[in-house]
Amino acid sequence: MGDGDPPDERGFFLESAPRAQARPPGAQAPPPAHYHGHRDRLRTKFRDLGDGALADYEILELFLFRLIPRRDTKPIAKALIERFGTLSGVFGAPAHLLQEVKGVGEAVATDIKLVGAIAHRSLRSEIKGRAILGSWSSVIDYCSAAMAHETTEQFRILFLDKRNQLIADEVQQRGTVDHTPVYPREVVKRALELSATAIILVHNHPSGDPTPSRADIDMTQTIVQTAKPLGITVHDHIIIGKDGHASLKGLRLI
Template sequence: MGVPRDDNAGHRARLRERLLGRGGDTLLDHELVEYLLALAIPRRDTKPLAKELLREFGGIAGLLTADAQAIARVPGMGDTSVAAIKIAHAAALRLVRSEVAERPVLGNWQALLDYLRAAMAHQPVEHVRVLHLNSRNMLIRDELMSEGSIDEAAVYTREVIRRAIDFGSAAIILVHNHPSGDPSPSRADIEVTRAIADAGKRLGIAVHDHLIIGTEGHASLRAMGLI
């Protein structure tokens, strides 16, 4: 037998009081998800579902960044509750992205890493992004260039450079994720980075870095002396 509605309402009221009175840091991960789901499923005890989602996706970061179809496969999740999870992720990304957009990227590196981890670390397949910067190193475009299989995504040097020319980019930062979690660069990662850097140099387009994002951290090919 489920928890009576009055008990659910009282429990949610206490969560709301803690959230509004003392801030979100006072809520455990499952309580955050529970309250979010309660907004979408108001007549149901959402605590068991919240805990199941966190188990299924390995924590709140994995849940928020999970594919909508994967979330929908968890019993008890419908379109409205899946949308609640994805809108929370979209809002979080908008917040951290604004930190990147407001200042020169090279002087705000930690904010950039925070944004990229939130956007890419838990993706189940490889995504390749190119960050386009102007002459002041301000972000002018964050473009998804390729979406690959579980372990690869195609990157074409000519296409990357062509898009940089289209946007009038003074510099670019290459970014992709490793679904394995290990951000160590592969030989192919190094070779394609050098090919793009060489092509860009001939046209006055700098490649500031190639960042690889994984759940175990990140790798910078520039910091590793590979470009």
């Protein structure tokens, strides 16, 4: 847990001021007098004007109110945004890195990851049971939420049926910060096991730059050549980075 955190930050849900009592040496001071008024103002702003009226750190601060109800969460929210760059970066960050931010303990990190998981599953529901090729922006959003902030490479495959609807979404391999071993025959074997007639390859670049490498291109072309005689189409290979995405099909590399 972070320095100065209570035993479990989620354990307090009443935001009344604590009773006056002597603090032991080194104990954290109570929040300033304007603390509760600020929270009320921020809630009212969100309720009356919507999320567009709030900065990213304010949205995060509003979320943290219930996780850390007896502490000023603005510095924590700002520190999280500064550390991970964006709101999506915060919710996509590994729990152990979240806990490196002062004020974020294990309980808060777990709840942040829970919200990230809910968002990810919500995005998956947008593409499940639909023709993938007709919901391409949803596919990109889903893959970005799942992979853009991973600290190591992972290789994911979306398996599709003859109507191009999603059968399964599986992470096939996990690698290092700049390499993931991929075995084309294993990719095709798994597609046959699932009776998939098409696949979309996806992997991430933890560096943030989604530009395909020569190895990415060669590997993709090998999978295309291995799959084609067996009636399996490779629709695309998408590379996800924090700075955007790249489509090998869009770049005419397959």
